[in-house]
Amino acid sequence: MRIKSALAAAAIVAMAAACGSGGGGNAAEPAKSGGAGEPVKLNFLSLAWQKESVAANKEIVDAWNKANPNIQVTYVQGSWDNVNDQLVTSFEGGDAPDVIHDDSPALSGFASRGYLLDLKDKLPAELKSDIPQSAWDTVTFDDGKGNQGVYGVPFLQESQVIIANKKLLDAAKVRIPTPESPWTWDEFAEISKKLTKGEAFGVAWPMKSPVNKTLNLALNFNGTFFQTGADGKTTVKVGPEEKQVLQRIHDQLHKDKSADPSALGMGTADPLPGFFAGKYAMLPVGVYLRQQVVEQAPDGFEWVTLPPLKGETANQGAVSQTLSVSADSKHPDEAIKFMAFFLNGPNQAKLAKGDWLLPTSQQAAADPSMTTKENGWDIATASAKNLVVAPFLKVNGFDEWKSKVATPTLQQYFANKISLDDAAKQLVEEGNKVLERYSQ
Amino acid sequence: MKQLLKYVALLAYVFFLAFPLVWLLSTALKTPQEMAGLHPTWIPERPTLDNFAAAFGEQDLVGAAARSMVVAIASAVLTVVVALPAAYAMARYRGAVSRVATGWVLVSQVFPFILIIIPLFMVLRNLDLVNTLPGLIIVHVTFTLPFALWMLQGYVRAVPRELEEAASVDGAGRIRSIVSVVAPLLAPGVVATLLFSFISSWNEFLFALVVLKDPDVMTLPLTLVRFTGPEGVSRLGPLAAASLMATIPSLIFFAIIQRRLRSGLMAGAVKG
Numbered sequence: 094m095r096i097k098s099a100l101a102a103a104a105i106v107a108m109a110a111a112c113g114s115g116g117g118g119n120a121a122e123p124a125k126s127g128g129a130g131e132p133v134k135l136n137f138l139s140l141a142w143q144k145e146s147v148a149a150n151k152e153i154v155d156a157w158n159k160a161n162p163n164i165q166v167t168y169v170q171g172s173w174d175n176v177n178d179q180l181v182t183s184f185e186g187g188d189a190p191d192v193i194h195d196d197s198p199a200l201s202g203f204a205s206r207g208y209l210l211d212l213k214d215k216l217p218a219e220l221k222s223d224i225p226q227s228a229w230d231t232v233t234f235d236d237g238k239g240n241q242g243v244y245g246v247p248f249l250q251e252s253q254v255i256i257a258n259k260k261l262l263d264a265a266k267v268r269i270p271t272p273e274s275p276w277t278w279d280e281f282a283e284i285s286k287k288l289t290k291g292e293a294f295g296v297a298w299p300m301k302s303p304v305n306k307t308l309n310l311a312l313n314f315n316g317t318f319f320q321t322g323a324d325g326k327t328t329v330k331v332g333p334e335e336k337q338v339l340q341r342i343h344d345q346l347h348k349d350k351s352a353d354p355s356a357l358g359m360g361t362a363d364p365l366p367g368f369f370a371g372k373y374a375m376l377p378v379g380v381y382l383r384q385q386v387v388e389q390a391p392d393g394f395e396w397v398t399l400p401p402l403k404g405e406t407a408n409q410g411a412v413s414q415t416l417s418v419s420a421d422s423k424h425p426d427e428a429i430k431f432m433a434f435f436l437n438g439p440n441q442a443k444l445a446k447g448d449w450l451l452p453t454s455q456q457a458a459a460d461p462s463m464t465t466k467e468n469g470w471d472i473a474t475a476s477a478k479n480l481v482v483a484p485f486l487k488v489n490g491f492d493e494w495k496s497k498v499a500t501p502t503l504q505q506y507f508a509n510k511i512s513l514d515d516a517a518k519q520l521v522e523e524g525n526k527v528l529e530r531y532s533q
Numbered sequence: 534m535k536q537l538l539k540y541v542a543l544l545a546y547v548f549f550l551a552f553p554l555v556w557l558l559s560t561a562l563k564t565p566q567e568m569a570g571l572h573p574t575w576i577p578e579r580p581t582l583d584n585f586a587a588a589f590g591e592q593d594l595v596g597a598a599a600r601s602m603v604v605a606i607a608s609a610v611l612t613v614v615v616a617l618p619a620a621y622a623m624a625r626y627r628g629a630v631s632r633v634a635t636g637w638v639l640v641s642q643v644f645p646f647i648l649i650i651i652p653l654f655m656v657l658r659n660l661d662l663v664n665t666l667p668g669l670i671i672v673h674v675t676f677t678l679p680f681a682l683w684m685l686q687g688y689v690r691a692v693p694r695e696l697e698e699a700a701s702v703d704g705a706g707r708i709r710s711i712v713s714v715v716a717p718l719l720a721p722g723v724v725a726t727l728l729f730s731f732i733s734s735w736n737e738f739l740f741a742l743v744v745l746k747d748p749d750v751m752t753l754p755l756t757l758v759r760f761t762g763p764e765g766v767s768r769l770g771p772l773a774a775a776s777l778m779a780t781i782p783s784l785i786f787f788a789i790i791q792r793r794l795r796s797g798l799m800a801g802a803v804k805g
Contacts (some may be wrong), residue, residue, distance in 0.1 A: 136746065141759070142759060142761065142762040142768075143762065143768070144591060144768070147591070167747070167748075168748070169746060169747070170748065170759055172742070172758040172759065172761065173761075173762055173763040174754075174758070174761065174763075175738075175739070175742055175758070178647065178650075178739065178742070178743070179742050179743055181651075182650050182743045182748075183652055183654075183743070184652040184655050185651045185654070185655070186651065186658050186663070187658070188654075188656050188658060188663055190746070252676055293781075297562055301764075301765070302764060360765035360766070361764045361765065361766060362764075362765070362766045363765075365569050366569050366570060366571045367571060369570075369571070369572075370571035372571065382766075383653055384648070385766065388565045388566045388568070389568065389569035390566070391569075391570075392565050392566070476570055530562075
């Protein structure tokens with residue numbers, strides 16, 4: 094009997110508390126307000142997660158809210174791992190945030206389904222001109238009806254650099270590359286061999302998620318991985334250009350043995366303990382990993398950021414973080430005004446510093462904090478000039494090709510379980526079956 | 534010697550069970566540099582409370598834990614309240630309808646939750662329950678109910694029908710025989726089902742992510758995920774500290790309800 098009483102009491106208390114703890118009303122509803130005399134309220138879904146980045150986001154939102162009492166923005170923190178599930182549900186349910194932070198590969202699918210507002214003719218000229226065309230290209234997609242629209246404002250970009258143990262480089266007396274004279278892939282292979290001594294490897298390639306990394310780097314040799322025919326159909330292409338980077342990484346792992354095969358299954362940050370312990374001399378990683386190095390490196394550890402490698406060119410596929418406006422937003426003009434403020438030059442510099450990424454804004458890139466030698470910012474910022482639109486961004490069905498075909502195939506290839514020709518065949522044949530469905 | 538082996542085995546088992554908590558505690562007290570060491574240490578060399586300060590300073594962990602507790606307790610209680618009569622009916626009235634219902638309960642467990650999120654979201658929206666804790670409680674009850682029903686049905690079946698018949702011979706009506714005879718014997722099953730429903734709701738992330746949008750109503754799993762970034766990169770120290778603190782309310786709940794589980798078991802034994 095006492096159990097029953099306790100359960101009943103718990104139920105009543107719980108429901109009462111639930112209703113009284115801010116959840117009683119539909120808190121999303123006021124965000125759609127803006128009637129006579131009431132301020133317009135916007136929800137801003139942010140994916141910032143690093144301490145400094147969250148602080149920068151909140152600071153900018155607070156500054157906006159203070160300066161614009163009639164347009165109040167609510168900062169809502171999301172998560173990179175689940176944002177697209179969350180957004181699809183919100184879009185389908187007609188309850189999406191007004192301003193959405195995401196990355197450019199996600200926008201293509203959302204644009205073709207009509208979830209996002211086309212910003213092509215709506216953005217202020219100052220914001221348009223401050224961001225170079227190569228960045229705008231990363232957010233320009235087909236709307237599913239054959240029209241090209243701009244579905245986000247690109248504001249942070251990532252490039253692949255090399256983070257290296259300075260003492261090991263100095264001891265090996267290798268040439269330190271500069272943005273004007275970067276290492277070629279051949280030079281990199283030679284230096285990796287030189288740095289491989291005893292149980293220490295020249296390089297670690299963390300390849301838990303190998304697709305974006307290798308596809309972006311493949312542009313060094315003009316490898317596009319996708320081609321669009323005269324009939325408008327996109328197919329997978331793995332020719333000599335696409336094979337270059339794959340082969341070179343494979344050679345380091347299994348022929349030169351200058352790369353540690355045990356690092357293959359690691360995520361981006363996982364090789365850091367080995368890097369700090371001198372087990373690997375170099376890590377080819379995204380620029381943002383510098384933050385982890387600064388935070389985690391043991392006292393006295395000396396490291397340098399080296400510019401991206403060069404093949405036939407130093408081009409890399411660009412993926413940008415973006416802000417978009419939901420097509421269902423009741424206040425799109427106010428949302429765009431907020432975005433223009435949020436992404437102005439000084440604010441982009443703050444956001445880039447917080448996330449250890451590269452701003453797209455030319456004004457922000459010129460900020461002294463973006464060009465200082467400290468923590469390799471000068472090298473990182475200079476690498477932005479090599480970023481070009483990644484061809485896979487425009488491919489409808491890329492996400493499925495990536496998860497179902499390319500990831501397992503590349504993992505098998507790098508683990509030396511299949512040959513490059515087999516990998517190429519799998520990528521093309523299985524991949525085309527996937528893309529075929531999306532072209533119907 | 535036999536006794537010693539028993540204690541060693543018990544200690545090993547306790548260590549195995551405690552491993553995640555000990556690891557969380559150890560990680561939460563480490564500096565970023567120590568966490569990035571190639572050879573992990575159990576006892577932090579330079580213990581620090583910075584991770585706790587960061588976790589509590591940056592996120593409303595206490596509020597999120599309180600909301601999670603409310604949601605988990607309410608979901609567990611409502612699940613049992615709804616499932617118990619249905620389980621009794623399904624166990625006692627065996628027929629074609631009961632068998633189909635039982636089958637449907639099982640089938641409903643194989644649907645991926647992602648399939649039902651959008652329709653569920655739209656229903657909640659029409660009821661004006663999106664972004665509310667009652668909305669999330671309804672969702673959690675919906676997804677824990679089938680398995681709770683299945684569990685309770687088994688417990689009801691384990692109570693001999695003859696006991697109810699004997700009570701009936703003694704003059705008790707159906708309600709009286711259920712309340713006085715069946716209910717005490719079902720207590721352990723009810724508590725076990727409560728625990729199952731509580732855990733399911735306490736840990737649930739995906740529905741909470743979709744239903745709750747306002748920072749002021751977010752539950753603990755949504756708050757913890759804020760310490761993680763793209764490509765598996767995370768702020769391990771604050772995450773470990775926050776996760777450690779997050780276990781405390783559920784440990785307290787378990788400690789309280791475990792006593793009930795034991796007393797329920799005893800009650801069942803005596804009656805049986």
